[in-house]
Amino acid sequence: MNRRFVVGHAGELHDATLMPWSESGLGKMLTVLVACKEPPMDIQHASKPGGLQHLGRRNRDWRIAYDTTPNWARAANALLDYAAAKGNDALFLDDDVELTAESLSGVRAHYDQADIFGLDLHVKATGERQAGARHLADMREWVHPGPAYVAHVSTSAAYLKASAIQSGLRFPEWEGIHWEDVAYCFDAWMRALKVMAVPGLVWHDIQGGAGVTKRHDAAFWERWGANRAAFQAWCAERDLSAVPKYVWPAGAERPKDEVGEAAGT
Secondary structure, three states, X not given: OXXXXXXXXXXXXXOOOOOOOHHHOOOOOEEEEEEOOOOHHHOOOOOOHHHHHHHOOOOOOEEXXXXXXXXXXXXXXXXXXXXXXXXXXXXXXXXXXXXXXXXXXXXXXXXXXXXXXXXXXXXXXXOOEOOOOEEOOOXXXXXXXXXXXXXXXXXXXXXXXXXXXXXXXXXXOOOOOOOHHHHHXXXXXXXXXXXXXXXXXXXXXXXXXXXXXXXXXXHHHHHHHHHHHHHHHHHHOOOOOOOOOEEOOOOOOOOXXXXXXXXXX
């Protein structure tokens, strides 16, 4: 099927000279990627200062993509190809998240210990940690701020090192919705990359559990089930022994109700 990628808001999100993101404390060049499940003209947060104001005014390397078929993973992979060419670390975001001044605190603290960092998503309407944003290898939810190595982190708000992007790691382009980020993280572990859940509050402005994925629409669940079946078939064809339950990095404080493996075991 013929498809095109729409890159929106040329005044703010065009290719521009990339400046160091001094506010991050990392001293890194950073590319900001926003993958949309709806057309870019519907974006409420990424296109105005309120949502992503903590990125700092000097960071102007933005890229927003929407696949008109629609297929989120195709748009996301186009963004990753763009970031690979730039050669920078990337902040990969949904179009309905809002960063805080603390969002990258965990990345700063544990930068040398992983390749992919899942930020600490909270539902803005309730203040609760987002369900389904982090999982262990058996797909049980991991509901702590971290830090810990985990099987999966949500790419609704993730920090990707250039090494991960340039490894060729990409999302599977299934025709349904969701589960692509789980396969992405599992594949990262199989490529000897490390995935870490870290502290760093990010608000996810999903309304009543619906948000841009329209979970209230009956068609959503059909597409969700199709991708779940695709994910299960994908797993069945692979050796997932490299995907950990979870491992605590050295020096990390463990939640009292969890017993994890010791780092390096």
